[in-house]
Amino acid sequence: MSTETAKKEIDHEDFDPKGTLALILLYFVILAILWIFMYFIEFLGNDLTVIG
Amino acid sequence: MHIHNYEKIWLVLAMLLIVAFISTVAYGATAMGVDMISDDEETINPDALDEDQRFAEPRVEQVGENEYEAYxxxxQFAFQPDPIEVPAGSTVTFYVTSRDVIHGFEVVGTNANVMVVPGEVSTFTVEFNEAGEYGVLCNEYCGDGHHVMEGSVVVVPEEEYDGGDQ
Known part of the structure; x- marks a missing residue:
């Protein structure tokens, strides 16, 4: 007994991984915020900073 | 090779992120004046610190209007002088060296943190804006008394400063 599944060929551009894009953008935003926090607040705000 | 549009987006974003990381560090180094600990001091003989002008008598010395040098x-297992006394509103250059083994000199909770290597003079400059007290500790294992090796930097109000001598 065989089942017949409908197959549809799609082109490279026809599939947009929207979820993956959203996830990557979210990671990107998190990374950017963490970097700003780490560098400008934790590091530069952590006086005494070596200046010479 | 064909690259999907979405892939182009995240490739470009990843590149931009790297550029942004590098530019913030460059911004810190130029606009904010953040510097590295330099190694351009001459080496000295750690067994003859008593004959060294700077380290025979560990001290804080005034070298300009608001500029001081701390030797x-x-x-094992202390810092001299202790406390290191400096006035508020001053720029202080530290010259730190060791007479025995490798130590660390970390002003606790700040970015002022150097290794102290016998024969080398670790040099760095910081600004003390407000009066207060900082702990200093050794962060390189230096022997069985390592855990009790500590010192302090006392920043006194400018008008109360008496030269830093004990």
Whole structure:
């Protein structure tokens, strides 16, 4: 007994991984915020900073 | 090779992120003046610190209107002088060396943190804006008394400063 599944060929551009894009953008935003926090607040705000 | 549009987006974003990381560090180094600990001091003989102009008598010395130099010797298991006394609103250059083994000189909770290597003079400059007290500790294992090796930097109000001598 065989089942017949409908197959549809799609082109490279026809599939947009929207979820993956959203996830990557979210990671990107998190990374950017963490970097700003780490560098400008934790590091530069952590006086005494070596200046010479 | 064909690259999907979405892939182009995240490739470009990843590149931009790297550029942004590098530019913030460059911004810190130029606009904010953040510097590295330099190694351009001459080496000295750690066994003859008593004959060294700077380290025979560990001290804080005034070298300009609001500029001071602190000559600090780290040894098992203390820092000299202790406390290191400086006035608020001053720029202080630390010269730190060791007479025995490798130590660390970390002003606790700040970015002022150097290794102290016998024969080398670790040099760095910081600004003390407000009066207060900082702990200093050794963060390189230096022997069985390592955990009790500590010192302090006392920042006194400018008008109360008496030269830093004990």
């Amino acid at each position: 600090v010797v780290a040894l």
